[in-house]
Amino acid sequence: DAEITQSPRHKITETGRQVTLACHQTWNHNNMFWYRQDLGHGLRLIHYSYGVQDTNKGEVSDGYSVSRSNTEDLPLTLESAASSQTSVYFCASSLGGANSPLHFGNGTRLTVT
Amino acid sequence: KQEVTQIPAALSVPEGENLVLNCSFTDSAIYNLQWFRQDPGKGLTSLLLIQSSQREQTSGRLNASLDKSSGRSTLYIAASQPGDSATYLCAVRPRGTSGSRLTFGEGTQLTVNP
Numbered sequence: 001d002a003e004i005t006q007s008p009r010h011k012i013t014e015t016g017r018q019v020t021l022a023c024h025q026t027w028n029h030n031n032m033f034w035y036r037q038d039l040g041h042g043l044r045l046i047h048y049s050y051g052v053q054d055t056n057k058g059e060v061s062d063g064y065s066v067s068r069s070n071t072e073d074l075p076l077t078l079e080s081a082a083s084s085q086t087s088v089y090f091c092a093s094s095l096g097g098a099n100s101p102l103h104f105g106n107g108t109r110l111t112v113t
Numbered sequence: 114k115q116e117v118t119q120i121p122a123a124l125s126v127p128e129g130e131n132l133v134l135n136c137s138f139t140d141s142a143i144y145n146l147q148w149f150r151q152d153p154g155k156g157l158t159s160l161l162l163i164q165s166s167q168r169e170q171t172s173g174r175l176n177a178s179l180d181k182s183s184g185r186s187t188l189y190i191a192a193s194q195p196g197d198s199a200t201y202l203c204a205v206r207p208r209g210t211s212g213s214r215l216t217f218g219e220g221t222q223l224t225v226n227p
Contacts, residue, residue, distance in 0.1 A: 104156035
């Protein structure tokens with residue numbers, strides 16, 4: 001079955017370090033998204049991509065970057081980790097089109113100390 | 114700016130009860146509304162997607178309705194089971210956005226007691 005795999009599942013890092021979270025999907029979807037989930041804020045969009053070499057900022061993109069070199073992967077990089085970036089991060093994908101459902105990975109829990 | 118609200122934040126019911134979860138949104142200009150289920154420590158699983166031209170969608174014991182003009186959706190769960198215990202989130206895709214950019218509610222945490 002097609003799926004979205006996120007790694008690692010848990011990560012602890014120190015303030016100021018660069019961190020990369022991996023996302024790999026086997027749906028062959030064009031669209032990929034990164035969200036963070038926090039109590040009191042729900043799910044918020046960080047970055048998204050509509051295809052290879054395409055990346056766009058979401059509503060909370062400061063301090064994060066992504067790159068899309070192939071269809072399957074959209075790694076999320078925290079340039080210099082901050083305590084405010086402690087969160088659960090979800091990668092998602094969709095085929096495209098107005099009514100394509102969104103499929104999610106199981107998330108990465110990141111703690112910045 | 115589109116805002117999505119889910120009330121109540123938590124709900125506890127006995128097994129076998131029929132229940133309704135509510136979702137409201139502020140801007141009726143949407144492509145669709147999607148209901149998700151989230152289990153602890155897991156990602157979101159898509160349950161139902163209602164297009165803006167539709168009034169309802171059904172999947173097994175789940176029925177979702179959409180009243181776009183009033184900015185409301187409900188998720189009806191029939192004959193609830195302990196395995197239905199999870200957080201249920203709704204999300205809308207506003208018109209004017211491309212891809213599948215969604216605006217999420219914060220969810221209703223459902224507990225079904227045996």
